[in-house]
Amino acid sequence: MSFEEKVAWAYPVVLLITAAIYSTHVFGQLPGVPVTEIAYVRPMIMALVITVVAMIIAAILAAISAPSEADKKDERDININRHGDAVGGNVLGVAALLPLGLTMAEFEHFWIANALYLAFVASGVVASTVKIVAYRRGF
Amino acid sequence: MGKPTKVTNAIRTLRFTHREMTQAELADRIGVTRQTIIAIEQGRYSPSLEMAFQIARAFGVPLDNVFQYPEEPGETT
Numbered sequence: 001m002s003f004e005e006k007v008a009w010a011y012p013v014v015l016l017i018t019a020a021i022y023s024t025h026v027f028g029q030l031p032g033v034p035v036t037e038i039a040y041v042r043p044m045i046m047a048l049v050i051t052v053v054a055m056i057i058a059a060i061l062a063a064i065s066a067p068s069e070a071d072k073k074d075e076r077d078i079n080i081n082r083h084g085d086a087v088g089g090n091v092l093g094v095a096a097l098l099p100l101g102l103t104m105a106e107f108e109h110f111w112i113a114n115a116l117y118l119a120f121v122a123s124g125v126v127a128s129t130v131k132i133v134a135y136r137r138g139f
Numbered sequence: 140m141g142k143p144t145k146v147t148n149a150i151r152t153l154r155f156t157h158r159e160m161t162q163a164e165l166a167d168r169i170g171v172t173r174q175t176i177i178a179i180e181q182g183r184y185s186p187s188l189e190m191a192f193q194i195a196r197a198f199g200v201p202l203d204n205v206f207q208y209p210e211e212p213g214e215t216t
Contacts, residue, residue: 001174002172002173002174002175003172005174069172069173072172074170074172074175075171075175075186075187075190076171076172076174076175076178076184076186077172077175135174135178137183138144138178138182138184139178139183139184
């Protein structure tokens with residue numbers, strides 16, 4: 001497995017774990033607390049920061065596991081990354097319609113921000129899945 | 140999903156006939172990862188024209204000796 005493929009495997013795992021922890025913490029308050037009183041900003045920022053830090057750690061571990069291949073990126077890696085990111089971008093474009101609709105319908109910021117966060121998570125997961133399939137099954 | 144490319148190659152055979160060159164050695168010679176060479180050999184990746192020429196040059200043979208494309212029914216070369 002090349003360095004770039006290892007990173008592609010790590011990204012959706014990190015995204016889904018941080019999103020699950022964030023969702024449990026924030027949405028777990030929903031039944032009893034009005035959304036305008038749920039403090040979601042700091043947990044969301046923490047989730048984003050933790051995602052970035054976790055990916056840096058994952059990249060370091062991937063590099064340590066095969067030092068001779070660390071940071072090697074050839075045309076196949078570039079093409080697969082470009083393909084995955086393009087698909088992820090399309091997903092983000094479609095998913096962004098949800099927060100746009102919520103804004104137009106004048107929903108609370110809580111729902112709009114979380115819909116946008118969901119769009120980013122979905123985009124990242126789909127992009128990485130496309131890359132993994134391309135690495136494993138062919139491109 | 141089946142193999143995405145119709146291009147076939149004789150890289151594995153050429154490696155063995157060229158002093159049993161390893162995939163890693165071929166990868167180093169043309170500046171790609173070993174996994175890319177594996178993917179090309181298994182038909183899971185179709186290299187760029189430039190990489191194809193680099194592979195052929197690494198073996199010292201013409202491009203046609205390395206890569207083949209199946210004829211369509213009714214085609215004549």
